[in-house]
Amino acid sequence: MGRIPETELDSLKSSVDLAALVRSKGIELKKHGSKDLAGLSPFTEEKTPSFIVTPGKNLWHCMSSGQGGSVIDFVMKYDGVSFREAVELLRTKNPSLYRSAGPVRKSTVPKLPPPIEFDADDQTLFGQVLAYYAGRLKENKAAVDYLKKRGLWEEEALATFRIGYADRTLGLTLPHKNRKDGAEIRTRLQRLGIYRESGHEHFNGSLVFPVIDPDGNVREIYGRKVGSQKSGIYHLYLPGPHAGIWNPDCLKSPEIILTESVIDALTFWANGFCNATCIWGTEGFTDEHLEAFRQHKTQRIYLAYDRDKAGDRAAERDAPRLQSIGIECFGVKFPAGHDANEYATKVKPAEISLKTVLSGAEWLGRGRKSSGIKDQTTRVPSSSILLAAKLAAEEPALAGDEIPTPVGTKLAAEAEGQNDATKEKKASDSPCLKAVGEDYVLELGPRAYRVRGLQKNGSLEVLKVNLRLVHGELFHLDTLDFYRSKDREAFVRAAASETTLEPDLIKRDLGKLLLALEQVQEERIRAATESQPSHPEMSEEEQAEALELLKCPDLLERILSDFESCGIVGESTNKLTGYLACVSRKLDRPLAVIVQSTSAAGKSTLMESILAFIPEEERVKYSAMTGQSLYYLGETNLKNKILAIVEEEGAEKASYALKLLQSEGELTIASTGKDDQGRMKTEEYHVEGPVMIFLTTTAVDIDEELLNRCLVLTVDESREQTKAIHDLQREAETFEGLKRKVERERILAVHRNAQRLLKPLPVVNPFAKKLTFLSDRTRTRRDHVKYLTLIRTIALLHQHQRPLKERDGLQYIEVETSDIEAANRIAHEVLGRSLDELPPQTRRLLILLREMLDGRCREEELTPDVCLFSRRDVRRFTGWTEFQVRTHLTKLQDMEYILPHYGGRGQSFVYELLFNGEDDGRPQMCGLLDMTTTKTSSIESGGSSIERNGSSPQRASNEQGSSIGRNGSQPNGKGPSGLNYHQPAPKRTRGRKPQGVVTHVTP
Template sequence: MAKVFSYFKIALPRTKKAISYLQQRGINYQAHEVGYNSGGLHQESKNHHLVSSMVKYGLLKPNVAHGHSVWAKDCVIFPLRNQEHKVVSLYGRSISNDSDQRHFYLSGRTGLYPCYPDGAVTRLILTESVIDAASLLQQAEIFGEYGVLALYGTNGLTQEHQQAILACSGLQEIIFMLDGDAAGRAATVKHAGTLAGLLPQVKMTGVALPDGEDVNSVLQSHDDSQVLADLIAGRQPVTFYSSVEKENPAPETLTPSMPQATDTRLNTSNPELLTYDGDQLHITVLGGIKLTGLDRLRVTLKVEHRHKPLLPVRHNLDLYNHSHSEQLISKLSEAFDISLQVVTGLIAGLTGALEGYRALRLERLQPQPAAKPELTAAERQAAINYLQQPELLRRTSEDIGRSGIVGETVNRLIAYLVYSSRKQATPLHIMFLGSSGSGKTYLQEKVSELIPTDDKIEITQITENAFYYFRQEELKHKLLLIEDLDGAESSLYPLRELQSKRRISKTVTLKDSKGHLKTITVTVEGPVSVSGCTTREKLYEDNANRCLLLYVDGSKEKDGHIMEYQTRLSAGLVDQSQQQVVKQLFRHVQQVLQPVRVVNPYAAYIRLPEQIFKPRRTMTLLLSFIETVTFYHQYQREVKRDSSGSAYIETTPEDIRAAFGLLKEVLFSKGDELAKATRNFLEQLKAWLSSSGQESFTPQQIRKAFRLPPRTLQRYIRELYQYGYLRQVSGYKHRKGFEYAVADGSEYDQLTGIIEEQLQHVLSQIGSTTPTTPVLRQ
């Protein structure tokens, strides 16, 4: 064992993936005796005696066909030592498999990690795993004060552990530092009772790790390793059961939905070469079994006598076919001189074992829903505290900026609130508009990083029917992020239906098992919150009508701020770790926000200016946004109940004032018949004419002054001329193009003034009225 481990120890520093794995786990491999098993030692070594010894001690297992199966391949290896401090066994931890098989011990496991404790140790820490023990051993403040000993899992307090602990004559305290889950806490109580019976004079204490955490995960999640020492310092006495019945609860009863364990005689370590050991016969299933076609069990068998040097029998058959099985049983009985009754029982046992193995494989292939990460009590309280503090919207806007988003102060806050509305019954939708390269996709991406990963689906391109292939509730209360609406152009109709009706359905024709045609309806439930980016507002007008439209700032001032940030980032002057902390806080905030009904008692006083185009949808968007502002303040609002007992929170005048302030530019855009890009060009044109003292212009002058592409300039002028915002003052002359003048220089100021006046009137009315009382919901 010592020789093999020396080879593994040499291999570790040469293996990048093993070093990377240990670094990710926070383990300093240079501070420990640890190696790596690549699985190639027996192939690289020319020492045949070493290979035969590896087979003898279980490090290699000869395959029936050729070669060897390797124990603990692709594992980091830790040595297990006896009382003389000699390596007598090994432990392997897989670096590539974190779900099915992670821990590897040799058969007849002996030895302890890191070694037998010193007999003079006074305080001994017991951990649940070797990795946890290694995490403690590299902390000088812990290693110098305590002894450390690894158990082999929650049921891994062996007789060898107990004997080693009993040999510590100076022992005063045993400290259990097992995982912070139900199994770890139960094992702490159980093993404390066991050791207290052996060492009644020794104090039994336990370290309370955070829920769902172990020693190593705590080390990984904290920059300061002092956290482990602090946790140990806060240990408490263990209260353990004195009743044997409580220490040994009745085993859990398997329900029909739980897969049964396979026959222990069936070895499934190699799925392509299954083996089954009977009393007299050894059966190899060549090529394994197929998982499809549950109405048959076709196998190719190689059957050998375990004790007689007889030729093996090879046979291909379907074990579910009675005549096939009868032929095999008769053939084996005759070839090996064994009674038909014994062979029949053996084949029946093989069939049952293969059925159980196939059922387990199929169960594991089923997609398992990913466990949604739960917040710790401290994380949850910190998020709630954030939502309870005054001036929530101002702090949220500032902290969004601290997450790494430059400028776009209003747009980023609106987007974050819209994304938060996904949890409500009627979520909002958003569309980012701007020229190519203006940063609209970047803004969407950065704000979406504040939303938990499980709550959003990012789409680059999607086909028309793809939405119907989601599971029925897979999209429910999700945020759909579409990088460019051009990539989803074929799916805009189902997307609109999801936005409006909050569900989509499609009737398709299928054939049943008898070949008869039948129709079924596929339904996908919403609601969803949709966010998309485009440069072409008019092309996607039907979808844009259902969205809040946010126009990205493409000014030179914004360009300067972004370039300044880019240079600071490149120079290492931006604290990216602090940005990650802020993003994580926002994700936690999103997790503590709960769906709640919002009642706006001031809704009857809200009126839109007559200048707003498509007022019905605009009013719906405005009211929904006000509700979203209230929803975000839910931890600052009293929960009330209507006459039916349904809980709700109420909108305040401050919520309406904040919503009006944020959506002012959106409402201006809704009241303008021009697209925002065209409007921006017109206002820029007015400013240029005023500053240059001119009343008219030619396209050639403007193209040079604004540095616009000719086709873009032509589109702007054509649209403004058609809508009557420009008038032609002279014909085409001197090859300089037509000459134009602005028809009315104050029309936009008048429009925005009217809308602003109406909003202020609504706010003054609301401030002087008494809110209405909600009635029973219909």
């Protein structure tokens, strides 16, 4: 429903005599003070006057009920009607206003007369509804302004096509649906499509354009919403398939102008081209259209669709259908992004500009090419047609100009008036826009226009610039958007005042400048969107250096050496693993890496250092990602690239998509959108992989789904590593540090070029069937794939050192034993760590606790079972923060590596270490093939010394025992982790020290 203007409401509130209206309801009013009237309240049962009316302000107030307001509020309250119905009753001065029937809480009987006959047939009912809408059009200012703005407010057009406006007042005239006649008429209107199942008018807030056949029957109704819509839906039709031909009289002409929409066709009609009709949006060319053109023997059709991608596609699709029945087709070329109505409102006079674009329509085929549209109507003045023909004939003379000026602009300029501006030299009609640095200059005789800021416009829908006009010693400077008529008009007025030039002349100049800028803008955006080379070209010297690196016999050692030269100390396994994982982006199933450490330990530095060795065009880096962002990155934007996310927490919402991308190698999502007519449709978005995923995190516990898909790297947080980093940081301030920085750029350039030379070749592993791997748990199914991928990656990195073999038409390179040996060295630390039940930092704290207690036991001659410790002891020994100690002690407690004891009244918890130190904390991956002896140490080997439970002699088993005693020990004296205890854990007592235990706590 359209909003009622405040001015109209104010007029109603002041013009209707409230006192007279109240008295007409049978309420006697008497003098009350000097300014008021008082009477018995109609809304309460009180017997004393409490209903006050102030005639001077035309307001009322009921003191007994506490209500009051204007004349509108009184009608709403007394008659039990809605705000809109009250306004309509007052606006029309309905006789029911002055009837005294007593106040009602809610009226179910309409007080406005119905505009329709309840027993009328469907077509008559359609006609009565449309007549009501037509009558409401002139009552709605917003609808009138909309038609005027689009140049369509013409009495003849309104009457001919029965244009109306649905303002939701139709329902105010109908009985409520809880009454029999109300339910029946509303059901009929719903069946016709005027009402929806929800009970709302279908075309509420829309201009209504009926489609009526020659017999007067309504076949279709097109509704155009007025004003901004939150839903984004502006175009409505009757439910069901499209039917009918708008303006069927056009079929009498052998030449027809066919537009996308009713408004565009009405634009042609209103400007003298009565042979115009339309389809129903870009997908709305129906068989009925085709059959009508065939029956009426249409000879020529001008496809005046919108000048955008959708319109161009529709013209390419519809032209062959028309040509198949012998119709000659022409394509009307509006300026980019414009439709017929927008063009007609911008280039005045519209009848001349439309005639011109029709005359210059592009022939699309079939029949004999004509010279242009013939005059099918006498509504265009003959003088204007002659003028258009004259200028159209002159148009070929402009073909050699650098920036041609369309005929439409010249027509509009000449039609605006014969003054001194029309006597300019013809050279100024074909202006040359010159580039001066980042600015553009257009000189038109003594006038010079400078344009600045064109580069900031990244879309064809915006042309906002800083424009300066200089005329002699006078000038005017302003910022405007050329696509906003108000901006152009304001510039013309202000510039004419400042430079003393005539407004018509400046307006004509702006038209030429606009067209020149559009061409530059289109060329610039087209050049920017054209495909760029995937990587910069390498010189012969650069290529030779890159090949020398890839052919290095000890390539892996060379990579580690280059990391050291670039200033990345330590972390040998992490650096090499990360580098190889980045190389795996060339494979069909790349590796994924997640770097885990505490805050400020250097995880981001490690990731940045590894990524620096990879070409920029082959990596995509984000700080965070939203849940749906991955699905809309572009179909091939991630293919065989690295997707790096600085913090895993920043990708928490996108974790599901990341897992799918890693497992499936692609992403597909079905999303709802809107078509050109505003109707909902389903669109599919596809993102191709494979992609290598690189993450960092400070979380102690990583999502299990993500963990078993990734290689987990842990930053070295030892004091030795920290000292080495400090030494390097100090060296960076010296001259040697400056030299290292220069050398770093050279090394990185060589590695990036080497990465560009790597090809995604197939890799065959002739030793695959001999390889072994742990199979004691299901998660090794994915770890085994990581192991095999690591071997393939190392072989792929050495592709320039291997012969390219061919068999059965397939080319490939083979894995060598050195590749497996290198993979085994990495797998022991990286994959071995992944099988540990403790996170790396928690494992590190466990080793430190063992060291701390061993030293204390030796010094104080205590046994481990009575040497308890507190969190403060741990912080003092390790130097870790309170948060780190608390987090990892909680993890050790949950995994039953430590046992908490309550320290007594006023004391904190103390802990007992249940870990005997048999595991030295070094990661080890058992079950890998030893390439030096070609013997396996796996659990499948009969001679292996590893127990059948699959645990490593250097790692606690991941299997949790099921026969744990009440005190936490197993019957054999071992804890659930398979580690020996010194003695069974003591019985816990609440609120006091454990019985039989001597505590030794350091204050």
